[in-house]
Amino acid sequence: MMEHKIVDHLFRHHYGKMVAILTRYFGLSHIETIEDAVQDTFLKATLLWRKQIPENPEAWLTSVAKNRTIDLLRSSKAANNRSQKVALNTAAVVPMVEPFLDHEIEDSQLRMIFVACHPSLKPKEQIAFALRTISGFSSKEIAAALLTKENTIAKRLTRAKKAIIANKLQFDFPPASEMQARVVRVMEIIYLTFNEGFHSTNTENVVRGDLCGEAIRLCKLLLKKEKFRSGSLYALFALLCFHASRLESKTNAQNEIVDIRDQDRSTWYFPLIEMGNSAMNKAMAYDEVSAYHYEAAIAAEHLKAKTFAETDWERILDWYTKLQELQPSAFNLLHMAIVNLQLRNFEVAKQLLDTLPVSDLEQREYLYYGCYAEYYAKKNDLILAIPYLEKAILRTSNNQERRYLKQKKIALENRLKGSKNSKFS
Amino acid sequence: MKNFMMIFIGADYQELGLSPEELQNRMGKWFAWGQKMESQGILKGGEALVPNVKRVIGQKRTVSDGPFADSKEIIGGYYTVTAENADAVVEIAQDYPDYDLGGTVEIREIMVFDQ
Numbered sequence: 259m260m261e262h263k264i265v266d267h268l269f270r271h272h273y274g275k276m277v278a279i280l281t282r283y284f285g286l287s288h289i290e291t292i293e294d295a296v297q298d299t300f301l302k303a304t305l306l307w308r309k310q311i312p313e314n315p316e317a318w319l320t321s322v323a324k325n326r327t328i329d330l331l332r333s334s335k336a337a338n339n340r341s342q343k344v345a346l347n348t349a350a351v352v353p354m355v356e357p358f359l360d361h362e363i364e365d366s367q368l369r370m371i372f373v374a375c376h377p378s379l380k381p382k383e384q385i386a387f388a389l390r391t392i393s394g395f396s397s398k399e400i401a402a403a404l405l406t407k408e409n410t411i412a413k414r415l416t417r418a419k420k421a422i423i424a425n426k427l428q429f430d431f432p433p434a435s436e437m438q439a440r441v442v443r444v445m446e447i448i449y450l451t452f453n454e455g456f457h458s459t460n461t462e463n464v465v466r467g468d469l470c471g472e473a474i475r476l477c478k479l480l481l482k483k484e485k486f487r488s489g490s491l492y493a494l495f496a497l498l499c500f501h502a503s504r505l506e507s508k509t510n511a512q513n514e515i516v517d518i519r520d521q522d523r524s525t526w527y528f529p530l531i532e533m534g535n536s537a538m539n540k541a542m543a544y545d546e547v548s549a550y551h552y553e554a555a556i557a558a559e560h561l562k563a564k565t566f567a568e569t570d571w572e573r574i575l576d577w578y579t580k581l582q583e584l585q586p587s588a589f590n591l592l593h594m595a596i597v598n599l600q601l602r603n604f605e606v607a608k609q610l611l612d613t614l615p616v617s618d619l620e621q622r623e624y625l626y627y628g629c630y631a632e633y634y635a636k637k638n639d640l641i642l643a644i645p646y647l648e649k650a651i652l653r654t655s656n657n658q659e660r661r662y663l664k665q666k667k668i669a670l671e672n673r674l675k676g677s678k679n680s681k682f683s
Numbered sequence: 684m685k686n687f688m689m690i691f692i693g694a695d696y697q698e699l700g701l702s703p704e705e706l707q708n709r710m711g712k713w714f715a716w717g718q719k720m721e722s723q724g725i726l727k728g729g730e731a732l733v734p735n736v737k738r739v740i741g742q743k744r745t746v747s748d749g750p751f752a753d754s755k756e757i758i759g760g761y762y763t764v765t766a767e768n769a770d771a772v773v774e775i776a777q778d779y780p781d782y783d784l785g786g787t788v789e790i791r792e793i794m795v796f797d798q
Binding site (some may be wrong): 308 | 695697700701702703704705706707709710713714717730760
């Protein structure tokens with residue numbers, strides 16, 4: 259009965275693997291046909307596996323997808339030259355030896371990541387293409403994850419594929435001269451993917467853990483190859499591990515958001531923290547210092563505190579200040595304001611809030627209003643705090659966040675009533 | 684005991700463009716349903732049908748290729764089961780996984796001819 263559990267996420271994970279390995283053999287110019295073939299294979303599996311799941315589901319999928327690709331390529335070739343007899347082996351450009359080896363699949367997936375990050379694709383197309391082709395999400399799922407309309411994602415995917423064909427991109431790693439810049443972009447994509455999952459501006463949280471898992475998987479894939487290893491890649495991996503260790507504790511059994519103040523620290527997943535620590539040590543062995551280093555240091559500082567009260571806010575503020583010097587952003591300023599509130603440096607916090615470029619926060623603007631509310635609440639100015647919370651509630655697209663903010667608002671309103679009553683009694 | 688056919692209409696996965704994850708979830712439900720019927724000894728057989736349709740119509744035997752109507756009306760497959768009566772099959776059909784995709788189950792008793 260549990261057999262379908264054994265193959266949890268098999269289709270989605272295998273989608274990326276199959277597309278990558280088949281692209282390696284048939285060429286990047288056939289990516290559309292390959293994707294169709296893989297999709298057809300899943301359709302076939304859903305019908306055939308209704309009765310019996312094969313002994314080795316992965317091998318079954320790969321071999322059916324390969325044959326389907328050959329079929330589709332042949333029929334399109336035949337359509338192109340109807341007058342000519344098509345040789346049966348035209349499709350196989352490179353002799354294909356099965357079963358595909360794990361390192362071959364991994365290598366193909368890495369190549370695909372670099373294709374996704376090619377500069378001829380626009381940044382927004384890059385992330386959509388990566389989530390689809392490497393991670394196997396549908397347009398609908400990507401749209402949900404990135405808070406975009408489904409047909410916008412479909413257009414980005416079409417444009418990405420057109421750009422690949424138009425620029426004759428090869429399924430290969432970038433030349434040494436471009437490697438550095440491309441790896442930087444690959445890391446950004448991984449970071450963005452993780453953040454979408456972790457902070458989840460998504461209205462529902464279905465894809466959230468999946469996005470984080472995918473980002474970690476891709477990072478690990480890069481770290482396996484010596485040529486990609488660097489201080490910033492290790493620091494990024496550490497950062498993802500540190501954050502992911504808290505993923506479970508961010509929501510309770512009712513699927514409500516739990517503030518880091520109230521998170522059950524005993525549920526933080528220790529093996530991930532350990533993995534993060536060891537990656538951080540490796541990151542330190544390199545000379546470079548990146549934003550990922552500072553962000554990982556901040557995440558580690560939170561994990562170190564046994565209770566919320568024991569958090570070393572001074573230290574965290576110091577890391578944020580360094581991060582802001584290296585890579586200025588509205589988010590850093592917002593976080594610095596939050597940390598200053600914890601340190602009761604109210605005026606510094608207010609000044610940061612007053613001056614930060616709010617529109618840069620985009621979908622996370624509600625955090626800014628929430629922080630203002632926090633400022634007034636801490637100063638016991640509840641009459642001013644409540645309208646800011648209302649603003650925050652209006653700006654969030656995530657149902658969980660909204661529920662959380664509404665509860666906060668009710669708490670403030672009760673506090674306000676309490677203080678009024680005590681004044682007049 | 685009588686034999687019945689459950690005919691599955693509509694909910695064409697290809698048409699609906701389901702994602703790999705969704706397809707896999709569907710498959711899991713079909714698998715669980717099949718296993719359940721099998722363990723109760725009620726499942727006799729069944730097949731899935733390719734959605735391409737060819738029809739031969741009328742006196743002139745005109746041949747036409749699908750798709751014809753709405754894909755909502757296309758038969759995607761069938762199961763034959765054994766049960767006491769049609770109501771019992773209605774009960775079995777409660778577990779059909781694709782109602783949420785607009786799918787329909789039609790239940791027909793298989794006719795038995797006396798010798």
